[in-house]
Amino acid sequence: MNRAEEQRLLRQAQRGDAEAFATLYRAYVQVIYRYVAHRVNDSQLAEDLTADVFTKALQGLSRYQDQGKPFVAWLYRIARARVIDHYRRTDRRPVESDLEAEPLAVDTNMDAPMIRRQAAKILRAAIADLTDDQQQVLILRFVEGQRTEAIARLMGKQPNAIKALQHRALRALASRLERAGFDIEAILSEIS
């Protein structure tokens, strides 16, 4: 969907055109779901929070003002607020404690798929352990395949700030997996 089309749909949706809002919803629902799912590591919860995001967007649509950013930037912000709110209400970040409970070592008896699964689990947990900004950058960059400049626009930051966030996030992840005893190179060579 190009920008002009999006703006047209937004105007229509603000006038109460359900079709227009449905089109916007269809365009972005998977993106938002992926973002939330990576943040909460729970598909059911992610589904609920995604629903919540679009309901909130619908509620706030009449007050939405297009200030030049893509609509999805607004949706990301709602999603981020929902995730934060969820953790605030539950008063914990479950993944952190899961991570603590996780045996942070590779069992040599594990076969390759198990090691990969374990690595993925720990990697997800490690991502969840990052700051909100760092997580968002990683998801946009590596899950959604966005480039730095686009991420900067979406997050309302300067590209250099995004690069710094990316740098710190990757370093933290590498250190986490290394501490867990994973042979990153072996995993990478196996999936290449």
Add this chain to the structure above:
Amino acid sequence: MSDSSYEIILDECLDAVLAGERTISDCLAQYPEHAAELKPALQMGLLVARLKKPELDAGQVDALEMRLRGQMLAAQRPAQSRTWAAALGKLAAMVALALLLTLGAGGGVVAASANSLPGDPLYGVKRLWETIVLALAALFNSGDDVWLHLARTRLDEAEDLARRGLLNRDILFDVYDATEQAMNLADAQTAPEVAAFLNEAEARLRSLPTTAATEPVRADLLALVIPGPDGRLRVPALQESPETDSAPPTASPTHTPTFEPTDTPAPTITASPSPTATSTASPTSRVPATATRTPSPTVTPTPTITPSATPTATWTPLPLPFMPTQTGGTSSSSGGGSSSRPTSTPVPPTVDVTATIRYRDTQAAVYATQTAQAAIETEEPAP
């Protein structure tokens, strides 16, 4: 070389590696002075890029769309019956409720409790009175005004407690809840007031002295009042390049296998048990009634949900559960009453949208439909 230079190199290498234009080794050879740092970073980038990408299935997408359409429809209906009398009625109700909140019933214990703070003996009375006023507000569809008033009150209390060195997470949670409710319920009349409050709240929150325990909640509160995705949009002016194509970001540029077993052609274990807790969204069981998805026993479409033919396909506006906000009856769950919320993580009293979305029980859906439709009769028109 400075950190920022390294960050630029890392970014450039990530672009190239993710696009398959260069290998990690190529980048390390190109920047040997950064090889030690680049290598794990690029490896991590690749690994994250190959994490499985969860997706909602088509049924889940359809189900949510139906709900949203239902909500849009519900929001439009009252606009057709808008009258000045209704607007004036609401104004009168607002004034009356504000008086009730600030003055109590004219005296006695309620009035005496007006300035009480959490921990004071009369504070329970104050919150109970608020609950009663919220219930009254539901009758006049004035929950927005009351919640705005309560948000101010909670913020005042937080400041008073802070001055006494007694600021705690609970009161900040209450500020958050009331503020969020006010934002959610704001209509054309109250939106400017809410916006003004949010501005004011931001400044006041910033000057609130916090501790390690209360700081995270204050940070959340600031996140609520500053970006305000729910109540208003205060997006900084954009200084971007013309190509603001907002196309939904697609998958990573190169098609690469994920490193989680379910997506890889791993020969052995991957087949059946596949206990991937990280797997994609659950199939269908949590999807509300769509005629095409029969297996789920909890979502059997009953006659009340207009068992018209193929609701998913035709998008007939089903009377699915409406947002509590639409009913104006948000206060019915007695939001502000602290007496009913003794824990440190108070459940949002009313407009728990998530709860609405999670709503799966058909009987309850029938009830919600009835109440929502009843509410529509008296609802304040949308701006």
